[in-house]
Amino acid sequence: MKKVKIPEATIIRLSVYSRFLSQADERGINTISSGEIAEGVGVSPAQVRKDLAYFGEFGTRGVGYNVKDLQRYITKILGLNRGWSIVIVGAGNLGTAFSRYGGFRKRGFRVVAIFDIDPSKVGNSLNGVCIYHLKQLPEIVKKEKVNIGVIAVPAKSAQEVADNLIGAGIRAILNFAPTSINVDREVELRNVDLSVNLEILTFNLSNYKR
Amino acid sequence: MKKVKIPEATIIRLSVYSRFLSQADERGINTISSGEIAEGVGVSPAQVRKDLAYFGEFGTRGVGYNVKDLQRYITKILGLNRGWSIVIVGAGNLGTAFSRYGGFRKRGFRVVAIFDIDPSKVGNSLNGVCIYHLKQLPEIVKKEKVNIGVIAVPAKSAQEVADNLIGAGIRAILNFAPTSINVDREVELRNVDLSVNLEILTFNLSNYKR
Numbered sequence: 400m401k402k403v404k405i406p407e408a409t410i411i412r413l414s415v416y417s418r419f420l421s422q423a424d425e426r427g428i429n430t431i432s433s434g435e436i437a438e439g440v441g442v443s444p445a446q447v448r449k450d451l452a453y454f455g456e457f458g459t460r461g462v463g464y465n466v467k468d469l470q471r472y473i474t475k476i477l478g479l480n481r482g483w484s485i486v487i488v489g490a491g492n493l494g495t496a497f498s499r500y501g502g503f504r505k506r507g508f509r510v511v512a513i514f515d516i517d518p519s520k521v522g523n524s525l526n527g528v529c530i531y532h533l534k535q536l537p538e539i540v541k542k543e544k545v546n547i548g549v550i551a552v553p554a555k556s557a558q559e560v561a562d563n564l565i566g567a568g569i570r571a572i573l574n575f576a577p578t579s580i581n582v583d584r585e586v587e588l589r590n591v592d593l594s595v596n597l598e599i600l601t602f603n604l605s606n607y608k609r
Numbered sequence: 610m611k612k613v614k615i616p617e618a619t620i621i622r623l624s625v626y627s628r629f630l631s632q633a634d635e636r637g638i639n640t641i642s643s644g645e646i647a648e649g650v651g652v653s654p655a656q657v658r659k660d661l662a663y664f665g666e667f668g669t670r671g672v673g674y675n676v677k678d679l680q681r682y683i684t685k686i687l688g689l690n691r692g693w694s695i696v697i698v699g700a701g702n703l704g705t706a707f708s709r710y711g712g713f714r715k716r717g718f719r720v721v722a723i724f725d726i727d728p729s730k731v732g733n734s735l736n737g738v739c740i741y742h743l744k745q746l747p748e749i750v751k752k753e754k755v756n757i758g759v760i761a762v763p764a765k766s767a768q769e770v771a772d773n774l775i776g777a778g779i780r781a782i783l784n785f786a787p788t789s790i791n792v793d794r795e796v797e798l799r800n801v802d803l804s805v806n807l808e809i810l811t812f813n814l815s816n817y818k819r
Contacts, residue, residue: 414808478815496702502787571810577712598624600781605688
């Protein structure tokens with residue numbers, strides 16, 4: 400079966416629209432226009448319509464979108480209509496911040512375990528999530544049917560941790576370590592480099608002109 | 610003067626290429642092909658050429674790019690040929706992780722101060738960077754000529770912190786709080802929602818088909 404080729408920027412925006420629709424739904428709003436979504440999230444109405452058009456026909460001209468229906472549909476597109484179990488490797492500041500990050504649970508993400516190799520951390524818990532020794536990774540991944548591994552260790556250990564995660568059967572990795580890691584093609588890898596975000600700002604600030 | 614319209618995805622990739630070129634330079638590599646850059650960062654060679662073409666003519670057909678020249682040029686495009694001073698608001702786990710994040714300094718970013726309102730934190734230092742009370746923000750921003758403010762506080766305080774940063778004269782904000790904030794048009798704002806990264810993974814894992 401062939402995957403539809405969707406720009407990653409569209410997926411990112413769907414995720415943002417979805418959050419906005421949740422808030423609209425919580426405020427009791429039933430229908431919403433592409434213009435209102437656009438204004439709420441800071442893109443153009445045409446962009447909203449174009450992003451949604453990748454996935455079919457939504458809404459009624461002149462009436463707008465039903466908030467609950469659209470939200471349900473985007474949730475399904477993003478694969479959030481089921482639960483996802485996450486493990487975090489690295490119980491340092493970043494791993495701790497990630498484990499405490501608000502809003503994961505309501506998006507269907509559950510942090511089931513944190514791993515570290517520091518004996519002073521192993522055995523403790525963060526926000527009710529236990530910190531295990533990294534050697535227990537295969538056992539926990541299997542027991543908890545973990546889908547996603549988050550790498551929050553220093554750059555020098557990132558590849559080894561990725562290999563451990565994959566060896567334990569994980570097929571999706573979010574890497575926060577500021578380094579490139581190599582994984583097989585069948586593993587979904589997303590690198591989050593915190594400096595990149597700063598560099599988009601500095602590009603805009605510098606107002607580059609040819 | 611008119612800004613050239615460059616896709617954000619291109620800027621993100623330039624930032625990634627730049628990091629890769631730094632590493633190549635450190636390994637003593639003088640020239641590199643678009644294919645080698647592509648393989649190193651996991652995109653297609655055509656994508657590398659297309660991204661660079663936004664900014665002019667680079668490289669020599671059949672020879673490739675001079676690593677140092679290309680790196681210097683991308684650095685300039687990204688606005689990294691000068692230093693940038695950053696303040697972080699929020700000395701929790703995320704602020705702490707961000708202040709310690711490796712690789713900022715060599716990209717030209719300097720964290721000059723961290724702010725919090727917790728009396729048990731104010732007066733301490735993280736990695737040699739002092740934690741000040743938030744009320745000292747205007748004074749420090751002025752004294753240190755701060756360009757960028759990073760918001761690493763809970764969602765409920767994010768808007769107030771953004772207003773404080775803007776009031777102190779900051780015109781570029783990186784927001785890690787999982788909420789939308791409103792800023793004037795002249796302020797460069799970048800929201801980093803950690804769940805979005807997970808949702809790109811789950812989209813790919815779910816293998817959405819129309």
